[in-house]
Every structure is written in structure tokens, then in C-alpha cells.
Amino acid sequence: MSRPLYVASPILPKLDDLRPYLEGIWDRRMLTNGGPLHDELEEALSRHLGIPTAMLFNNGTIALMTALRMFDLPSGGEVITTPLTFAATAHAISWNGLAPVFADVSPDDLTLDPASVEAAITPKTSAILAVHVYGTVCDLDALQDIATRHGLPLIYDAAHAFGTTVSGRPIGTFGDASVFSFHATKLFHTFEGGLLATNREEDRQTIYYLRNFGIKNEEEVVGIGINGKMNELQAMIGLLNLPQVEDERQTRAKLRQNYKSFLSDLPGIRLQPDQPGVSNSEQYFALQIDPEKFGRTRDDVYEALKSMDIFARKYFHPICTDFEPYRGYPIHSVWPQPAVDLVKTRVLCLPFHGGVEEQDIAQIRAVFLS
Template sequence: MKQLAILGGKPAFSSQLKFIKPMFPTYSESKYESYFNEVFKTGMLSKGRFLEKYESEVSSYLGAPYVTAVSSRTIGLILALEALGIKSGDEVLVPSFTFCATVHAIKKVGAIPVFVDCNSETFTIETNNIEKYITPKTKAIIAVHIFGVGAEVYELERVSKTHNLKLIYDAAHAFGSTIDKTHLGNFGDISVYSTSPTKTLVTGEGGIVVSKNKEIDSKIRLLREYGNPGDYNCTEIGVNARLSELAAITGLMSLSIIDKNLSERKKIGNYYRQLLSEIEGVSLQKIPDNQISTYKDLCIVVHARSFGLDRDTVVQSLNREGIPTRNYFSPPIHKMDCYSEYNDLVLENTENISKNIICLPMHPFLTYADIEMIVNILRNIHINAEEIKKRVIQDA
């Protein structure tokens, strides 16, 4: 058994593994080189044919009628809220176990976030008691598809229709995820994907707003363009949320191999899960049987009592081996400094997961040998828990 680096041994990986690495076709061997050359030659850096092509191809891939590309998922969420008429003083139900942008968007339109706990197994918004949070001021729900696992869309659809609420999905992690073979972007009033470098579809920075309603899509497009319908006589107060032509071409490149990307991620994710399931004190996010996940992230929850060490000590031990990690999402939003008015709120599942979660390296270029090494290191950390505790205390 290899001596762990935290106990004086050599790191398992002499140069640190990459936590993420986007997949692209080879630039010089692809038609996309000519696309980039055309943009530079014509000087048409924005509002050109490649943005239209990108939106059309994404629409076709998702089977979604209306797709509008924007400069970020955050601005996409803001435009979604505005297009649906959510305004100052309106309440929006939202999980706290999510990236900060989900809730920042609510605050940016002047609405009031009402935090709902997450499901202890899937980490998505808990629906069992969600109706107790609804008041006369509640106008919308923002549910989040976490790490590629979809929220309970059928129950959320029922609740939103029963109470006449707008339903938005933050699908940042979920380009390629499906429920009952339907892409997640096809649920709710609006879904917003992210295409930043950590995601499955990548434009550099950017987002995609998906809707089923032509009027809503037209509103999104108007708001994306300052609220200017084309004659400079603005009919809405919008912003510049356009995606550039260069970003759109990058997106086309990424989309061209999305199925290969997703297939590789699924193989890697399933292999991780197979090996990790054998380690005492570690649990995994549940993926419902009717879902296919993007495996945007591969996360474990460390149970300190049975594993033998707390999350932070495990992270320290992994990092010493050249294995980078992320604690998504710690702290949860209701415990962040900028949301201090919510700091006393107790969300039991959210806080337990947030305090104990570790996201491991996850990208299509990991090898089975890499995964075996990562899991073996994690197993050795568990086996040597008592000795690691002593070493950490000595080094403190």
C-alpha cells in the first residue's frame, strides 16, 4: 500500500491532475478554422450568421422550439425573470444549495428569494413540502438541475400550475441531461443553460435561454438587445447580453462532439461510482432511473463518523496527492455574507451536504487508471484515518 503524501510519502500525481478540461475537436483539422477566418476577414464580430447557426443547431439538438444565446447564464436568468414579469417585491422559491448566480439573479430584479431545502439524495430542490412556502406574494419557482441531475420536473410542473406560478429551471449543469429521454430544457416556462468552461457545451463564457413560447422568446431577444427593436426607439429597458460570433463558433465546435463528450463522461462517472460505492463512509448523489446525467461534476459526501475524518481533512489529504477538489456548494447561499439576513435560517439537508461534499476531478480526459488511483487514495485515507488525525494535530 502506497504511503500517503500527508504522512510523508510521495504524491500519487507528480503534476497535479486537471480538475476540469473541456473537449473540443482539433482546430486545424476542422471546418471551424474557416469560420474564424471569415469573422476576422469581414470584421463581423457580433450579430452575424454564426450566432444564428449556433442557435439553430442547439434548438435542433434539444428539440426545443425557441433558443436564444446570451453572454452568460447569469444574465440569462435575469432576462428570464424579467420576461416573465417578475418584479420588485415578488417572492421566488429557490434552493440554497446552488451556485450564487441563481439567487443573485432574483435579487437583481428586486424580487425576494425564499429558500427551500434540498433533497438529501438527489441534492435538488425538495418538493415534498414545497407548497408550504407559497404565499400570495409568490410568483415563481427557480429549480436547479444539480451536477447534471434533474429536479423533480413533473411535481414542480404540477405545483406551478396549481398555484399559477412561473417555473424557471437553472439548467447550468445539464446540457445533455434527460428525463424520460426528453432534454431538461424542454420543461417549465424557461430553462437557462450555462456554456462556461466547466460545462458540457462550451462557448468560453455564455448561456442559452430555452422557451416553448414565441412571445417569451421575442421578449428575451428584445431584452438581450438593450430593449431596442431595431429602430433605436427602445420599448424595454434591456441590456447588452449578446453572444459574440467567436463565442458562437466555439459553441458550434463544442456541439459537434457533444455526444462523444457525454459518452466519455458517462463511462468515467459510472466507473467512479462503481469503485466509490465500496468505500465505507462515502455516499453518492442519487441519479433517478429515468434520468441520464451529464456528470458535470462527480461528488461524494463524506460521513465523518463512519469515514473517520471530516471533509476538510480529506480534502487536504487529496490535495497533497496532487488531486484537486472543489467544495460545491460550501457555504450554501443562505449562509453567505452577502445574504446575512438569512444566516439564521436552518435548512438541514442543505447544510449537511454543503458541509460534507467533495467534488472530484471530472472531465473526458481522465483515464480509468487515474480514477483507480483517486479512489485507492481515498480508500487509504479512510484506512489511515487515525494516523492522519495525529499528523494534522501535530502540524497545526
Template sequence: MLDEIWDSKMLTNNGPMHQKLEAEMEAYLQAPTAMLFNNGTIALLTALKMLDLEPGSEVITTPLTFAATAHAIVWNGLKPVFADVSPDTLTLDPASVAHAITSKTSAIIGVHVYGTICDVEGLQRVADEHGLPIIYDAAHAFGATLGGIPVAKFGRASVFSFHATKLFNTFEGGLIATPDAEDRERIYFLRNFGILNEEEVVEVGINGKVNELQAAIGLLNLPLVENERIQRRRLREIYCEALGDLPGVRLPVVQDNVENSEQYFPVVINPQRFGRTRDDVYNALKERQIFSRKYFHPICTDFEPYRHMSIISHRNRPFAEEVKSQVLCLPFHSGVDDTDLADISAVFHAK
């Protein structure tokens, strides 16, 4: 592929590799609009910009997410409002979103976490009741479906990350998918400085383009995705069998009619029932050179820019505040071998 890039004499600016990968993404995600970006954060910034929201208005999202979700709201001149998560899925809770809506609310950002899909029907009902658009941060949900429908078809837009840590990656990269083919032109201008031609700029745009090397990596990686997912499904079964009988260790939720992306394998450790904390397990694994992730911890409202903000919940205490110190993502990829699995099991079963 490098030879093809050198022969084309195009390293960026919508080159042949870019065009081919974008077409393959449109087919894979079954989305009328699927447009590549240089990273997921720029894609999320652009998706919000596409909505033309009132400056200073409020966008409701979850605190249990990567900081970029909240940052994209602020960089658009908007105010993030954090609503609680559902205890079963750890995704944005529709009832808490309803509590968080004010006259200043302009949009909702749901986040599909760990491969678990948001309650898209519940969130859509709340959004429709108040006339609000929904964007989904789908960084963890590449390839996921609900009732056979790809996640890219839900909401006003879905934003994917193709960072190197993701199931499908272009080293760095991202994508906006929407169910409306008419979005393509607007997103194109927003992604490319608003340039119409050599002499005209018609939109205040940003540089969100993917270069040809990134696109080539994506074209090489896409055929490998399904085999990796198969291996991760098998790993999921092994983890569930090894850890399923442990009191105080909650396995990932199994959602009806959902094909999981197989991005992460999170467990929730209740220290009172399990007898050890999440951090105890994390450190014991680390001593064996096994690196799990306290993901997400800290949550957004623990970070300096958002520390003054509360989490709005229909419960007496936000569940996000409780679960943030209990979630642990175990190693979840085809490189996990039998020795790793034995060590992980030993740590969890240690007295």
C-alpha cells in the same frame, strides 16, 4: 472559422456564427425557443425579467446552488426565499417549497444540480396549485433528458450556462430555452437593448449578445459533446466500482428514466460512518495534485448578502445545512487517467 468571421466583417450583433449556433441549439435541445447569451447569469436575469414579476415579491429557490442564482433574483428587484433540498437528489424539495410559499411568492427557480434532474412533476404540482411559474437553472443539465424529454421543455423557461467549466462551452456563454415559440421576440428585445430598428427602442433591454468568436467556439465544441459524455459515463462506472463498497460514501443518485448530462460526479461523505471528513479527503487529494471541488460550499445562506436568511424546510433541520459540508465533486472529464484513478482510490481507501 476565423477566416469566415473576418470575411463576413461581423464580429457581433447576430452575425452568421451566432445564427448558425442558435439554430443548432434549438435542434439539440428540441426547444421552440433557444436563444444565446453572453453568459448564463445574464440569461437568468433576462428569464426572470421576461416574467414581469411584481417588484419586491418573493422567488423561492435552493441554497445549494451557485451564488448567481440568488443574485439574479435580487438584481431583478425581487426577494430570494431559500427552501430545503431533497436528501436523495440534492435538488429543490417540493414539500419544502410548499412550506415556503406566502401571499408574496411570485415564482420558483429550481436548479438541476450536478446533472441530477429536479423533481419536475412534484414542483409543477406545487406551482400549479398556487399559480406560480417555474424557471429552471439548467447550468448542470445540458443534454439531459427525463423520459426522453429534454430538460429544456420543462417549466416556463430553462437557463443554461456555457462557461468554460461546463460540458458544452463557448468559453463564456449561456442560453434561454422555452417551450413557447412566441417568447422569441420578447427575449430578443430584452437581450439587445430593446432595439426595434435604427430609430426605435421598444423595451428596457440589456446587452446579452454573443459575439462571433464565442459562437464559433460553440460550433466547434458541439460535435465533441457526445464523445465526451461517453467517456464520462465510463469514468462514472469506474468510480462507482472503486468507491461503491465504502461505508459512509454515498454515490450519485441514479434516477429512473433520466439520461444524465454527465456534468459532475458528486459523492456525499458521512464523517461518522466513513471515519474522515469531506475536507480530510479534499486535502489528501490536493496533496497528490488532484483537485476536487467542495461544490457547493459555502451555500448561498452562508454568503454575506443572504446570511440573515433562513432555509425553510418541512424537516426539523434543513438537510442543506448538513450536506453542504459533506459533498465533494471528483475530477470528472476525459482527461482523468489511470494514475489519477489509482491516486483517488488510494485516498478513499486509506486507513
């Protein structure tokens, strides 16, 4: 039984497997700027994720900022997104000189609610940025319909959806662009890293310039870009971790069923819904606790687990509109009270990785059944 036990624990390659890669890096003395390991990982991820244009970044936030930048949105334009997300989603909008507009989540699956998105659209709306939260896939058809009718780019923050498919179709091929995070807390990681994916081959050159200062060659800078390049050490970790991803995903799938075996029928416990035809990324195990029906609050359960060095996460709490930069921003909703205001007091993510042992599960079960 390992303690403390956290929500996430990264897969790591064996140290001995690093040596030949490190020797190659040291021999070549090419550390960044599109080295051979970077290019090898980019090609491997394009195949693995089934995405024609899949370009690596040094982190997911820079990739998200670039995704917004590539559509040349007007300064001050509004981008509709969810408040139930990591702060980087909203920050990427603001960093681009755009205005985040928050729409409510669906009470059923906690993803961006299409009806609330429609209600949030104004003449200044420039794009939609949706999030596949906890690995649960957004209402793809409804959001695409809204985006098409209003002529809006549709971008997905797919940080929680690595490897997900919908009826066999890769998640990164929906919408106009998708961004993946390879932070150490993610199923697949490169310590830090990210990827920007689109369905269009012609986007590759645009993304390349945006990722590399707008540099065309030794003497030409043809646009305004940023330094978003992934280095060779990050790519090395990615190449060594990628073959381990499926085993870890299967381990987490079994853990999901183990959790569901004692949580599914408890009054006041609501789990993320199963989505027919969707292959789950197995990124997080999230639930909601209704204090009236369950008899205890989310915070009660959180503290009980914490007392045993089991660190669940109130994720996402606070939500974006609770943070200083966005405090006071309205949440557009089709309900009298935004659903997310209640969700944020109830949501909890349990430890979910290959390091969770049977004894850990037994202790977590005891907390919920006590």
C-alpha cells in the same frame, strides 16, 4: 499523468480548425449583433436540445436574469430557490429587484425539496427557480404541481443539465423557462455563454428585445433590455465544440462507472442517485461523506487529494446563505434542521472529464480505500 488535476477541464477544438472560421469573421467584419455564426449555433442548439425557442446569451447569468425579467414579476416579489447552488442563481433574483427565499433540498438527491417549497410560499411569492444540481433532475412533477396550483412561473437553472432527457423528453421543455450555462467549466461551452429556452415560439420576440436593449429597429426602442448578445468568436467555439460533446459525455460516463466501482460499497459514502429514464448530462461526479461511518471527514479527503495535486471541490460549500448578501436568510424546511446544513459539510466533487487518466483514478481510489 497530468498535474495539477482539476474538477473540470474544457474540451477544445483543434487550432487548425479555427482558421477558416476566423478568416470568415475577418472577411465579413461582423463581430456581434446576430452574425451568421451566432444564428447557425442558435439553430444547431435548438435541434440538439430539442427546444423550439432556444436563444443565445453572452453568459448564463445574464440569461438567468432575463428569464426572470420576462415574466414581469412584481418588484419585491419573492422567488423560491435552493441555497445549494452557485451564487449567480440567487444574484439573478436580487438583480431583478426580487427577494430570494431559500427552501431546503431533498436529502436523497440534493435538488429543491417540493415539500419545503410549499412551506415557503407566502402571498408575496412570485416564482419558483429550481436547479438541476450536479445534473440530477429535480422532482419535475411535484414542482409543476405546486407552480400550477399557486399560479407561479416555474424556471429551471439547467446549467448542469446540458443534453439531459427525461423519458425521451428534453429537459429544457419542462417548466416555463430553462437556462443553460456555456461557461468553460461546462460539458458544452463557448468559453463564456448561455442560453434561455422555452417551449413557446411566441417568447422569441420578447427574449430578443430583452437581450438587445429593447431595440426594434434603427429608430425604435420598445422596452427596457440589457446587452446579452453572444459574439461571433464565442459562437465559433460553440460550433466547433458541439460535435465533440457526445464523445466527451461517453468518456465521462465510463469514468462515472469506474468511480462507482470502488465507491459504491464504501460505508459512509453516498453517491448521487441513478434516475430511471434520465439521460445523465455527465456534468459532475458528486458524493457525500459521512465522517462517522467513513472514519474521515470530507475535508480530510479533500486535503489528502490536494496533497497530490488533485483538486476536488467542496461544491457547493459555502452555500448561498453563508455568503454576506444572504447571511441570516432562513432556510425553509419540513425537517427540524435543514438537510442542506449537513450536506454542505459532506459534499465533494471529484475530477470528472476526459483528462482523468487511469493513474489518476488509482490515486483517488487509494485515498478513499486507505
